[in-house]
Amino acid sequence: MCREAQAVELTTAEGVWVSPSDQPLRWLAGLYATSGSEIFRPVLTTTADNRTLYSERRKDEYADLAAFGEVSVTLRPSWTLTVGARYAYYRHDVRSQINRSYAVQTPDEMGIERQASDRHLAHKIVLRYQPTAEFMAYVQAAEGYRGGGYNTSALKANDPLPPRYRGDELNSLEVGLKTRLDEGRLLLNHSLFNVHWDNIQSDQFQASGLPVTVNIGSGVNRGFEAEADWQLPDQWSLHGAWLINASKLTSPDAGFVSEEDATLPNIARTNLHLSVRKSMSTTRGAWTHEAGLTYQGRSHLNFGQESEAVMGDYVTVNLSATYQRQDWSFGARAQFHSPPDANTLAYGNPFTLRLGSQRTPPTPPVLWLTVSRAY
Secondary structure (H helix, E strand, O other), rough: OOEEEEEEEEEEEEEEHHHHHHHHOOEEEEEEEEEEEEEEEEEOOOOOOOOOOEEEEEEEEEEEEEEEEEEEEEOOEEEEEEEEEEEEEEEEEEEEEEEEOOOOOOOOEEEEEEEEEEEEEEOOOEEEEEEEEOOEEEEEEEEEEEOOOEEOOOOOOOOOOOOOEEEEEEEEEEEEEEEEEEEOOOOOOOOOEEEEOOOOOOEEEEEOOOOOHHHHHEEEEEEEEEEEEEEHHHEEEEEEEEEEEEEEEEEEOOOOOOOOOEEEEEEHOOOEEEEEEEEOOOOOOOEEEEEEEEEEEEEOOOOHHHHHHHHOEEEEEEEEEEEEEEEEEEEEEEEEEEOOOOOOOOOOOOOOOOOOOOOOOOOEEEEEEEEEEOO
């Protein structure tokens, strides 16, 4: 049995300065700072006699300082170029006191104290073409970075635990179109994207069930995204969104992942949303009726044996009706899932995950009734 106590303290501050928006040269500049600490106390005990096998008191202290800015310039009446950058400094200190009594071995204690800092410069470049108010095309290249960290939780002193995992980096390229048709009533957004992910940080599980974060290699995700909003006569409106992903682990770390060309965890190949809305106004008040359908695609939890833990592949249906009269609003909403025994999350108890399937069923059909008043 495992018990965990966790306390998090976080302080964040940000300041942004922006130039007037009606100038040919526009700029933005800002500063960002975060300081925080986290205390983590896991305790692992036997179920038979409640004997403590493992306990840890770990405290992480971290600071994140960044300066960022961007400049947009009108090259020609229809062309705009935006260039941005973010320089960040990240510091992470960890102190941990571990007590272990694995099986019948003599209990041992171990203290860990580690410090590390990291610096990174990220970029953003956007080229936009907008000849009319009804059409806009763009190309965007951007970079994102996440700092690394430490692993300390090992049930046995000889567990092969990497003490530190490196920061990971995302580089994305996106090409998109935004158009208005049918006299502005139909809005279409389309984009193609390619995301390259280096030194992917991934949470894995040790044989003991304790978590460990490792760099599993590099990967790529390519996809297509489409969204449409259509205002129809008689106050009808339609909305639709479609996302297609094609993810792949391109260069796996053989120490943690054995599959070649494995798809990345928690990324479904397809997600879909459709909704229809009808509004009606009368002399006494206004009615709004809406029906929506969302398809959550199938994805897997992790790599290795945990790749067999799958989730998704279900539909969520929402139905709602609202009546608004003066300051009062009355509403009803229903939600249900199909199939009703779908798996919304393939993770529960990490200590028994390798022994059998785990599933989180969706909520049963739910009905909400609401009454509200605006003052």
